[in-house]
Amino acid sequence: MKEILSLDHVSYSYESEDGVARRAVEDVSFTVRDGEWIAIVGHNGSGKSTLAKLMIGLLFPEDGKVKVFLEELNAYNLWDIRSQIGMVFQNPDNQFVGSTVQDDVAFALENNGIPFEEMVPRVHASLAQVKMEGFLDHEPHHLSGGQKQRVAIAGALAMRPKLLILDEATSMLDPQGRDEVIQVVNELKRTTGLTVISITHDLEEVLLADRVIVMNEGKTMMTGKPEEIFAHGDELEAIGLDLPFAARLSRSLRQAGVAVQGEHMTEEELVNELWTSHFNK
């Protein structure tokens, strides 16, 4: 599979107020390939947003290399590379420029010189992808948090990016808004071959990923499939992450002497095992 993005021994420090440089990212290496869905997870301050900024050239590494679409990011290729990356941030209220939903989604297209005849179908199609096609003329500030983030995702999709980066896109939402966005993201995974890097401090949200990178204090602590990561539940809790409900419950059941086999990540999996192995005899 074609490489989309790679970090090769990347480190970055911020200068703090007392003039001392503090490492925010230390010796991080990984490669993201075409069509992969990667989750980067870690508690607050573990370096996730710094990684995102390094990926889109808002920051440049102090050591190591960042390559996007096989090119090392530099001042010359930065804008071209960035135009092929969609990015959605944490705060739903900071992402709007248009006065209606459709103007907002059209904004980047207009700026990039997409002809009007092509703009209209692209705006409609990307709003349909996030289930917001019924809101074309609505004012963004009247939408719920979940709807706002879905429109922000549509805005990113309209540019037909090769890579979509979501940095804590659900963390300011209420449970319903979170579910809406997660469902839309789930649907995207099923229907497109888009490469996605989703950054979150919430372990519940890594279940969709092909591969998970766990960050702690600027370093990569673990990498693996979601089930491989959850097999290290104690280590995840030790760095301040909350295990998903089903994983916690499986563990409590085991501690209480109920034979539960695997690391269950969803309630459905856990219920199925309990049903077949304990109640269905």
Ligand SMILES: Nc1ncnc2c1ncn2[C@@H]1O[C@H](COP(=O)(O)OP(=O)(O)O)[C@@H](O)[C@H]1O
């Ligand atoms: N602009 C900045 N100036 C100084 N320190 C920063 C800045 N941004 C982040 N940091 C520090 O870098 C570390 C990593 O932050 P960040 O990448 O935002 O982590 P996360 O996104 O995982 O919460 C933290 O210790 C944070 O305080």
Ligand SMILES: [Mg+2]
């Ligand atoms: Mg962050």
